[in-house]
Every structure is written in structure tokens, then in C-alpha cells.
Amino acid sequence: xxxxxxxxxxxxxxxxxxxxxxxxxxxxxxxxxxxxxxxxxxxxxxxxxxxxxxxxxxxxxxxxxxxxxxxxxxxxxxxxxxxxxxxxxxxxxxxxxxxxxxxxxxxxxxxxxxxxxxxxxxxxxxxxxxxxxxxxxxxxxxxxxxxxxxxxxxxxxxxxxxxxxxxxxxxxxxxxxxxxxxxxxxxxxxxxxxxxxxxxxxxxxxxxxxxxxxxxxxxxxxxxxxxxxxxxxxxxxxxxxxxxxxxxxxxxxxxxx
Amino acid sequence: xxxxxxxxxxxxxxxxxxxxxxxxxxxxxxxxxxxxxxxxxxxxxxxxxxxxxxxxxxxxxxxxxxxxxxxxxxxxxxxxxxxxxxxxxxxxxxxxxxxxxxxxxxxxxxxxxxxxxxxxxxxxxxxxxxxxxxxxxxxxxxxxxxxxxxxxxxxxxxxxxxxxxxxxxxxxxxxxxxxxxxxxxxxxxxxxxxxxxxxxxxxxxxxxxxxxxxxxxxxxxxxxxxxxxxxxxxxxxxxx
Numbered sequence: 001x002x003x004x005x006x007x008x009x010x011x012x013x014x015x016x017x018x019x020x021x022x023x024x025x026x027x028x029x030x031x032x033x034x035x036x037x038x039x040x041x042x043x044x045x046x047x048x049x050x051x052x053x054x055x056x057x058x059x060x061x062x063x064x065x066x067x068x069x070x071x072x073x074x075x076x077x078x079x080x081x082x083x084x085x086x087x088x089x090x091x092x093x094x095x096x097x098x099x100x101x102x103x104x105x106x107x108x109x110x111x112x113x114x115x116x117x118x119x120x121x122x123x124x125x126x127x128x129x130x131x132x133x134x135x136x137x138x139x140x141x142x143x144x145x146x147x148x149x150x151x152x153x154x155x156x157x158x159x160x161x162x163x164x165x166x167x168x169x170x171x172x173x174x175x176x177x178x179x180x181x182x183x184x185x186x187x188x189x190x191x192x193x194x195x196x197x198x199x200x201x202x203x204x205x206x207x208x209x210x211x212x213x214x215x216x217x218x219x220x221x222x223x224x225x226x227x228x229x230x231x232x233x234x235x236x237x238x239x240x241x242x243x244x245x246x247x248x249x250x251x252x253x254x255x256x257x
Numbered sequence: 258x259x260x261x262x263x264x265x266x267x268x269x270x271x272x273x274x275x276x277x278x279x280x281x282x283x284x285x286x287x288x289x290x291x292x293x294x295x296x297x298x299x300x301x302x303x304x305x306x307x308x309x310x311x312x313x314x315x316x317x318x319x320x321x322x323x324x325x326x327x328x329x330x331x332x333x334x335x336x337x338x339x340x341x342x343x344x345x346x347x348x349x350x351x352x353x354x355x356x357x358x359x360x361x362x363x364x365x366x367x368x369x370x371x372x373x374x375x376x377x378x379x380x381x382x383x384x385x386x387x388x389x390x391x392x393x394x395x396x397x398x399x400x401x402x403x404x405x406x407x408x409x410x411x412x413x414x415x416x417x418x419x420x421x422x423x424x425x426x427x428x429x430x431x432x433x434x435x436x437x438x439x440x441x442x443x444x445x446x447x448x449x450x451x452x453x454x455x456x457x458x459x460x461x462x463x464x465x466x467x468x469x470x471x472x473x474x475x476x477x478x479x480x481x482x483x484x485x486x487x488x489x490x491x492x493x494x495x496x497x
Contacts (some may be wrong), residue, residue, distance in 0.1 A: 022429035029437050066439065070432040078425035085338060174271040176331040179428065183323045184282055187316060 003096055008103040010079075010253075011112065023117045024119045026067050030121070031128040034059050038132040038140070040067075046217030050138045054133065056125065056147070063121055064154060064206040065255070068184060072162050073110045073182035076169035081108050093251045107243065114158055118151050127132050142145035145165050150213060157209040160202040160235045163242035170246040173253045199231040202238050259350060259358035261405060270335055279324035280370035284377035286320070287313040289388035291381050298385070306395050307461035309378050318403075318457045319376060319439070322410055325367060326431035329414035330347075332359045334424040352490050356419060361384070363411050368404060375400045402460040406471060408476035409452035416486050450474050452482075 041051035082091035129140040164181050172178040189204035198204050215223030287309050301308050336342040382388055418427035438454035
């Protein structure tokens with residue numbers, strides 16, 4: 001069975017999981033205050049950022065700091081738990097498919113969920129930008145090319161974090177610990193991005209990328225900028241390491257019992 | 258009786274170590290913060306509890322709420338995962354008493370977590386500040402208040418996890434609610450009564466009348482969700 005059809009099959013399994021409602025609810029709730037407080041965007045002269053850029057970046061910062069990582073933790077729970085009910089995973093492991101491939105297919109589904117949430121977020125951004133443009137009589141709509149670049153960066157930065165969460169959910173069979181460690185690891189990311197070793201902490205990547213974009217857009221604000229040299233190699237190593245560990249450990253607990 | 262039953266069920270799920278670990282993690286927040294930048298806080302005038310809590314409570318409360326949400330998801334996950342709930346229903350035990358048992362257990366665990374955190378605050382005050390007169394009564398008042406305001410969050414997250422058969426849905430709703438709570442403005446009284454937002458309140462710096470109003474509101478919410486649970490079970494049973 002080739003990899004693509006495996007991924008397709010994994011997507012079929014989560015069809016009736018209602019996860020998309022949760023992802024959508026999160027993005028809707030995220031943009032509500034931005035619509036209600038749209039006038040705040042005109043009071044950012046001190047930072048030297050234009051209202052439309054501020055509107056965009058504040059929303060995405062809110063997402064990148066907690067909502068997006070936490071949704072990914074929920075996604076790992078979904079993927080690991082759907083198969084544990086009624087021992088579905090045992091049937092999958094009995095098939096003549098390499099377990100590493102199966103593990104990577106599930107990881108691809110998780111990336112799919114991440115991309116879906118980012119797209120929903122962008123869709124909601126455009127809807128709320130249109131609404132605010134109407135209410136504030138000022139165009140908040142940014143060119144799609146710019147928005148596309150930002151969300152692509154966000155997605156790329158999230159991959160090591162998602163790989164880490166995936167490793168947690170594969171390696172820790174007790175759900176309370178994998179969720180607990182995942183959620184607890186998100187909280188200090190606000191502190192980590194202000195330190196010099198932020199690149200060693202994958203959970204802070206999405207938030208760091210968005211904050212550094214904020215610094216670029218705001219003329220009077222000096223946020224730390226992305227330094228590609230320690231970051232990219234470290235991120236690649238973390239991702240490969242996490243995926244390798246999860247591929248090796250995948251299904252081991254089930255095979256033993 | 259049902260509380261002891263729930264305690265036994267918890268044995269190998271990692272519930273107890275998760276709460277203790279979470280409590281220690283949240284308690285580490287003020288200690289690390291003080292160890293790294295103590296000079297920033299030591300120069301401030303005022304009550305050490307107030308200084309420490311206003312510097313760290315947001316993050317500690319966030320960890321507490323996430324812990325309660327995770328714990329609540331687990332409590333009903335073990336019932337639904339292998340259809341244990343059906344066996345529970347066939348026993349001469351009322352369905353609502355299972356809920357009560359779980360609520361009492363979680364309340365007890367959150368008490369433990371808050372006690373660990375209070376210990377950390379006392380340690381920080383002793384090490385970096387001076388313990389003055391009435392320090393311990395102030396500490397008890399602050400954490401007692403935090404405990405009371407935690408109750409609506411506990412009961413609602415258990416209610417959510419009872420309502421949803423699948424763990425990811427209850428966890429997803431919980432996470433979305435926690436996120437909403439972090440976005441709500443804390444100075445608006447009506448909005449900060451959202452059950453997941455009340456644990457972010459702290460006694461230090463709030464005036465007494467307002468604090469009493471929060472306590473009443475938390476009590477009302479707690480009983481309202483308890484009633485809602487009784488109704489919910491009745492309604493759900495009629496559709497099963």
C-alpha cells in the first residue's frame with residue numbers, strides 16, 4: 001500500500017470525529033474580540049505599525065501562543081484514541097504494512113489538521129477583516145500574497161512542535177501524561193522566546209516566528225529576529241529525532257500486551 | 258462510598274502523579290521567577306504575597322486550569338473507553354453519585370495542588386522577603402479564595418467530560434474554554450464570572466466587597482452546574 005492511500009485512509013478514520021468543529025470554534029472565538037475591539041488598531045502609533053497589519057498580526061499571535069499548539073495536542077489525542085477504542089490499532093498492526101509507514105501516515109494527518117486550522121484561521125481573518133472594514137470605514141484587508149507567506153512560515157515553524165507532540169502521544173501510553181506534558185509545555189513558551197536558547201524549545205517556534213514578524217512590521221519595536229543558523233539545523237534535528245523515536249516506539253505497547 | 262470507589266479506579270491511570278506533578282510544576286513558577294530576577298521584585302514595596310501572586314498567578318492559574326481540564330477528561334475517559342459506564346449503570350449506584358464522587362475527588366486534588374503552591378509562595382516569601390505578622394492567615398485567605406473560585410471550573414469541566422463520550426471532544430471543548438478565558442477582560446465583572454476565568458482571579462489587590470461577590474457567584478455557579486448535571490442525566494437517559 002503506498003503512502004498516499006495510507007494517509008487517505010487515516011483521514012477517513014477521523015471523518016466523524018467532530019474535530020473540525022472544535023478547530024473552527026477555536027478560530028471563531030479567537031477573532032470575536034478583534035472584531036469588537038477593532039478601534040484599538042488605530043491607537044498603535046507608538047509601535048509604528050499600520051492598523052491593518054496590527055489587526056492581522058495580533059490575531060495570529062493569539063493563535064500561535066496557545067490555541068494552535070493546544071489544538072495540536074487535542075489532535076494527537078484524537079488520532080491515538082480513535083484506534084484504541086475496541087482495539088482497532090491491533091487490527092492495523094496485524095496488516096502487512098510497515099509500522100513506521102503507518103506512524104508517518106498518522107503524523108501526516110496531524111499536519112493536515114494543522115494546515116486545516118491555519119486555513120480556517122485565514123478564512124476567519126478575511127471575514128473579520130471585511131466586517132471591520134465596514135464598521136470602521138477603513139480597509140483592513142491585506143494582500144493574499146503577504147498573508148500566504150505569513151501562514152506558510154507559521155506552518156513550517158509548527159512542524160517540529162507537532163513532531164514533538166506526536167512523539168509524546170506515541171511514547172506515553174497513559175493519556176493523562178501525554179496530554180498533561182503537552183499542555184504544560186505550551187505555557188512557558190512565552191518566557192522561552194525571550195531567552196537566548198529559544199531555538200532549543202520547539203513549542204515556542206510558531207509564537208517566535210509571529211512575534212519576529214510583528215517586530216518587522218512595527219517600525220519602533222525591536223523584537224528578537226529569527227537567526228536561521230542555529231535554528232534551522234536544530235529544528236531539523238529535533239524533527240527527525242522525534243519522528244524516528246515515534247516510528248520505533250509505534251505499536252510497541254500494543255504488541256507486548 | 259462512591260468517592261472511595263473513584264479513588265480505587267484512579268490507581269493505575271496516573272491521575273494522582275499527574276496532579277502532584279502539575280502542582281509541583283505550578284509551584285516551581287514563582288520559585289524560578291524569583292531565582293532568576295529577584296532584584297526586580299525585591300525593590301517593590303508592599304505585601305510579599307501580593308507581589309509574588311501578581312507576578313506569577315496568571316501562569317500558575319493557567320497550569321491549574323489545564324490540569325483540572327485534563328484530569329476531568331481522564332476521569333470519564335476511563336468510564337467510556339471500554340464501556341465501563343454500562344457496567345456502572347447496572348450496579349445499584351445512582352449515576353449522579355458517580356459524578357459526585359468524581360467531583361469530590363477532583364476538588365480534593367485541586368486542594369492538594371493549591372496547598373503545594375501555597376507552600377512555594379511561603380518558601381519564596383521566607384527566602385527573598387520577610388515573613389511579617391499575619392503572613393500565614395493572609396496566605397490561607399488568598400489560597401482559600403483561589404480554591405473557592407476553582408470550584409465552578411472543576412464541576413463544569415467534569416460535566417463537559419461526562420457529556421462527551423470521546424476524550425478529544427471534551428478536551429477540545431475544555432481547551433477552547435480555557436483559551437476563551439484567557440482572552441476575556443479581567444476587569445469586567447460579568448465576563449470574568451465565566452467558570453474557566455474565575456480561577457485567574459486573586460484576592461490580593463481585590464477589594465473585600467468585590468471578593469465576596471465573586472465567592473457568592475462561584476457558589477451559585479457550582480450549585481447551578483450540579484443541578485444541570487442532574488437534569489442532563491435524566492434527559493440523556495430518556496434518549497438512550
